[in-house]
Structures are given as C-alpha cells and as structure tokens.
Amino acid sequence: MSGTDKSVTTRRDLLQVAGAAGAATALLGGLGINPAMAAVARSEKPLKAAFSNAGLQATWCAQGKQAAEWWGKLFNVEVTWFDGQLDAVKQRAAIDNMASQKWDFVAIQAFGIGTLTQPVQKMIDAGIPVIDMDTLIAPLDQIKVHSFLAPDNEFMGASVTQALCNAIGGKGKVIMTQGALGHTGAQGRAKGFESVVKQFPNIEVLDTQPADWDVSKAARLWETYLTKYPQIDAAFFHNDDMALAAANIMKARNRTNILIGGVDAMPPAIQAVSEGRMFATVRNPSCRIHGGAIVAGVAAVTAGEKSGQGIPKHVITDGPVVTKANAAGMQWMEDHFLI
Secondary structure (H helix, E strand, C coil), X not given: CCHHHHHHHHHHHHHHHHHHHHHHHHHHHHCCCCHHHHCCCCCCCCXXXXXXXXXXXXXXHHHHHHHHHHXXXXXXXXXXXXXXXXXXXHHHHHHHHHHCCCCCEEEECCCCCCCCHHHHHXXXXXXXXXXXXXXXXXXXXXXXXXXXXXXXXXXXXXXXXXXXXXXXXXXXXXXXXXXXXXCHHHHHHHHHHHHHHCCCCCEEEEECCECCCCHHHHHHHXXXXXXXXXXXXXXXXXXXXXXXXXXXXXXXXCCCCCEEECCCCCHHHHHHHHHCCCCEEECCCHHHHHHHHHHHXXXXXXXXXXXXXXXXXXXXXXXXXXXXXXXXXXXXXXXXCCC
C-alpha cells in the first residue's frame, strides 16, 4: 500500500470514529440526556490497558475480549490480554505478571474471589485504576477498585429458574449445574435458584453439583444423571456452554423432554432458544461489561473521573431474559457489541 493509500485509510477510520461519536451524541440527546454530561471523549494519545477474564475457553469470556478490543479501537486504547484459562492458579500467575508492568488502567474478571487480591492491590497502590468485572476480586469494602461492573446474578438465576418452574406447572424434578463455587457470580445464581424453588413444595431438587464452567465436566455429570434419574423435568445451568453440552448428551440419550435454562444468552444459546432446543436463557451482558470497562478506564484517565463520584462503586449491568420473542433483537445487539 502506498503512503497516499495509508493516509486515505487513516482519514476514513477517523471519519468512522467521528461518525460513531456523533451517532452516540444524537442518541443520548434523543433520550433526553445532555450529551455534554454523558459523553466520554476518545483519548488523544494511545492508552495502554490490561484485561483478564476467567478463561477464553468460555464463549462469554471470548466475546468479552472481542468487545473490549472493539471498544478499545473506538477510544484509542491498546488492549493487552492475560488469559485466566479457567484456573485460579494460572490466572494468579498472569495477574502477577500484569502487576509487574505499567498500565493506564486495568480490568479484571476473577475466576474466584480472593485469589487475586495481592497483585491487584499492588496496581491500585501504584495509582492504576482497576475495574472489576462480573465477579468480585474481593469484597468492595476490602479493596479500592475503581468500580465493579456486573449484572445482578441472583436476579439472573431466579428469573430463569422461575421460567422453568412455571413451565413445568410448579411440580416435578429439577437439577442445577453450578459454575465454579468460588465465583461470586455463580454464588448469586445459586441463591437465585434456591430462592425460587423453595416457593414450590412440589418441586424436588435432585442435584446441584458444580461443573466449574467446564463443558467436559458438565457432560460427564449429565451422563451420570441420565442414568441415575429416570425423571428429570427441568435443568438450570449457570452458563449456556454447560447447558448446550448437556443438551447434546440428552439428545444422544433420547431425553429431549427436559426443559433447559441457561445464563449468558450467547449466540448458540439464542439460536437454541429460537429453535426450541433450550427453553430460556438470560443475558449476562458481556459486551456491555467489557465495553463499559473501556469507557470507565478512559474516563478515569482522560477526564479524571473518580470512584464513587464520577462513577458509582458498583454499576449494575443487567440484561433481559431471552425467549423466542426477543431472541433476534438480542442477537443483533450482541453482533454490534451493545449488550
């Protein structure tokens, strides 16, 4: 490519960014929000940000990485990734490495609460804004993260469980397959499940073992369940990946009468809901959380936004329950990294 071609491409990129910013300003104005109060400016100088989430084997985490990088390009942020590999020890080693370097801001989803406190505190002490995503690095009264961006996990667990219980007429046998027990999101989803099923005395919970977000573990558990339990009416999974892995086992064993509920509303689950292979899922907005971390970090660096003042200490990022009625719109929103 010639130098002239490069300059044309650069101008085109800048116009696209300016167009996106203009569209956002128009949207905010249309919603009655003062754009001057709501807009976060693109950084004039490139910013360096470090991100980590639980493990890119999980589709939710992989989508979050894509969203962070997409929003990073809009705001002139270079994102460096430290994969948690769905392993607390491996993620700790990655975050120790992260903490040995200099960043403009950092965003982390911990695989388990309390596993990353020391290196995260080191970065906070160095003046680096740390955005906590989806699950607590440590209780908010014990560590001064810039903000905690997360859905209401108890709501997500309760809403899908309620939909399942209603669908089986408030009676029958159900199973919950949990994520990692040290993950505060999984803890919230379990609380939500329990808060609903206790309202139905005619529902029996057969099992609640964790599969640690691992599709192979989920498949092995469900091989055992389908042998052990001749009747299973509904199943709630802490994420869609595990739900779909179990659904494959159910199909192979000709047990497709079991109603399946998941969490995350990832594209394969949205398709499964549309086709009737899953009953429902709920959106854990990976794009909103990871993209929001970019915006929060840029605002902290370029506008001096402070924790608890410019940005709340805890930002709720809920998404809706996804059924056939809203599945197509939800997919469009995810395609554009909006939710």
